[in-house]
Each structure stands twice: as structure tokens, then as C-alpha cells.
Amino acid sequence: MPVLTERLDVVDWDALAALYRAASMGDKSPDDLARVFGNSMFRVFALEANRLVGAGRVLADGYDCAYLCDVAVMPDQQGRGTGTQIIERLLQLSKGHRKIILYAVPGKEAVYRRFGFRRMTTAMAVFADQASASARGLLEQD
Template structure:
């Protein structure tokens, strides 16, 4: 079946995207929050098969210095097909003119992102809404 790729927000079912993130183990992201986050992102990538959303990702960017890739997910049944690689590749290509491209990875995915040239930062820090949960998920030390 042919894949349909788009960066358009038109016709995105935000509840379907929320379900995709939950199925991919990225927690509960409310549909309204996703609509806001994707609308405020400079770059977006959605992939559909037979009219069903099977992958997505986005990048926040300031226009000059930094692009931050985030919320990259592929439906579990479709993982292993290279879709995640293609989503990241598209977002990296959109971000090539920036001085730095940043992302933070789910623990264990560092090698996947390393193939695009991402390297571990020694100075990255974060403030999480729920630091205990972030620690439990391996995102904070």
C-alpha cells in the first residue's frame, strides 16, 4: 500500500495522533495539546497508509540558531519498516540551515539517532513538570 506524506495540519485527527503516541509508549498527549503543539512547530511530518495515521514528528525552530526535533513516533505495528528513519531524515533535512539540531531520545534509542549524526550532549539539562516520572522513565538522573 502506498504511503502518503504531508506536513499539512489540514484533516489531522488529533485524537488519532494522541492514540498513536499512547500506543508508541510516549504517554498520554491530549488531542487539544497536540493541535497546539503542532500548530506552533515550524516543521511537521505525518505519514498515512490507507488513510490511517501511522507516523508523525515535528520540529520547533527559531529561524537561525536552533531546531529541536520532538514527538517522533511510529505505530508499533509499522515499526521496523524504516518510517521512523524517514520521519527523522525529513525533519533533519528541513533543519540543515540551523547551527544546531537538538533532540532528546527515549533511553535506548541513542544508537538510532546516532546514525543521523546526533551525539550525546554533556550540558543538556531540563525542568520537567513531573520530575519523578521523568526519573522513572530514565530521562533524568
């Protein structure tokens, strides 16, 4: 099993960018990833033999709302419990918030239901590229 850490100083941001690409989480630059993880209240990185194999983060206000996002696991680690470890740690860190919201790719709902997440009926979003988000199935069609 990978070792989990919350430390930013051990992260190879180029490796995290490669992890995002491998996990179909998009092409994000190392600098952008360093910024978003640095600005997140909670973050978890999974390391196996000093190789970054998973990551996730939570944006939170410390009381009311926590937003779990960007959970990514290397394809060769998927189905081995790495993602579960990351999510469980992030939920533990977020405990005490009145609500924890999750953003996930379509088709992964069953995974997150195991942790108690349920579909919201009122969630809405504005994306920088609405057409692309719609084409990927992230937005309902008008």
C-alpha cells in the same frame, strides 16, 4: 511506504493521540497535540491508506537552534522505515540551523546516531514532574 505530509488540515487529532498512546509516548489530548504541532515550525505526518501511522515535529527559531521531538510510529510500522522517513524529512526541513537538538527516550540512542546525533555533555532539563522523569530514567540521580 507511507506518504508524508506537512499539512495540519489532514490530521485526525484523535488518531494522533491514539498513536502516541500506542507508541508509549504518553497520554496527550487531541487538543494539546493540535496546539503543539500547530506551534511547531516543522511537522511531518506519515499516512498509509489514509491511516495515521507516524508523526514528528521540530521547534525552531529559523537560524540557530532546532529541536527535533515527538517522533512516534505505530508499533506495526516500526522497523519498516517509517521513522527513518520522518526523521530524514525533519532534518531536511531543519537544514541551515546551526544546531539540531534531539530529545528521545532512553535506549534509542543507536537509532539517532545513524543520523549524526551525538550525546551532549551539557544538556539539562526541568520537568513538570521531576520525580516521574527521574523514575523513567530521563534524569540523572543526585
